[in-house]
Amino acid sequence: MANPIRGQVHIVGSGAIGSLIAAGAQRNNIAYSLAPRSPEKLTQRITSYSNQSRWLSANLANKDSLGPDDLLILPLKVYQLEAAARQWQDRLDESTPILLLHNGMGGLEAVRRVLPEHAIYIATTSHGVLKTSRHEVRHTGFGRTIFGEAPDNQAIDDEQLERVFETVSRCLQPVTWHKNIMEALWFKLAINAVINPLTALHDIPNGDLSDSRFAGHINDISQETATVMQAEGFRCSVQDLVGQVMQVIRATSQNYSSMHQDVKHRRPTEIDAINGYIVQSAQKKGIDVPINAFLYKKIKALESTYS
């Protein structure tokens, strides 16, 4: 069996997914720290979907610099990534590996603007986690995680790759390796591009999208996304995407999507990294995606009403 990293896992923030990773590290005796914006935001307790609570040892980041044996994890929204990378850049060794974990696309580009040469790994997860108070999170749904290497990593370090994979496998299990992680991110994007804006705009839980009145919208959004994905070089059909979207709608029928919750709590949404990213990619390829553009504008208009 492979070994995890030899050093410490440094988790930026103390948000929902970061706290789940911290709990996984603690359970597996992997040294970790959390780095919230302020100590008062540190997660202290995690409750599992089977209602068992676990206290996190108060592991605030206290190292001045990270070495090649450490791992920096950025489980953040895409729009938070560039600033976070800037905060950490002077504390990283040139060989410190970095793991990005987010919904939507554009995270790699954002971090590369600051750290063009670091080895970057990317994961996407379907675990569900909610930060229920400043100090508590609830693991609401057991999911799975897909992991891969950024396609533009310069040097291939097989030992580092194995150790990082093993670390993520222990912290966020079950984890599968994907040889083209960008493809996995695009397929997840295609699901979020339908469910997130529609549930936010109609103020409904995910399951309500199985009503026949949404069938046309789901098909049309997926058609546009499939066209862009094909132009990006991925093999997919509208039927594939609609099938996957419907499966997630059924599997998460009681949930309110993250964009629905963001709008409800008047927080910035991840629309730029989801439908906004599809619109941008389509423009570069000369493809028209009017429905994605419409959804993008509607969510932006909602955000602009926040005081």
Ligand SMILES: NC(=O)C1=CN([C@@H]2O[C@H](COP(=O)(O)OP(=O)(O)OC[C@H]3O[C@@H](n4cnc5c(N)ncnc54)[C@H](OP(=O)(O)O)[C@@H]3O)[C@@H](O)[C@H]2O)C=CC1
């Ligand atoms: N939660 C879930 O169930 C799932 C989430 N995801 C995706 O994972 C990503 C992270 O989501 P989630 O964990 O829910 O988000 P959260 O908002 O709970 O976590 C992000 C945390 O990081 C903090 N933060 C941001 N920038 C910095 C910084 N520079 N320094 C210190 N702290 C910082 C934020 O603080 P502040 O609030 O002060 O900005 C926030 O507490 C998103 O892309 C999401 O879509 C994917 C699957 C499931």
Ligand SMILES: CC(C)(CO)C(=O)C(=O)O
């Ligand atoms: C899969 C889905 C749509 C589950 O709600 C999600 O990822 C989200 O809400 O952001």
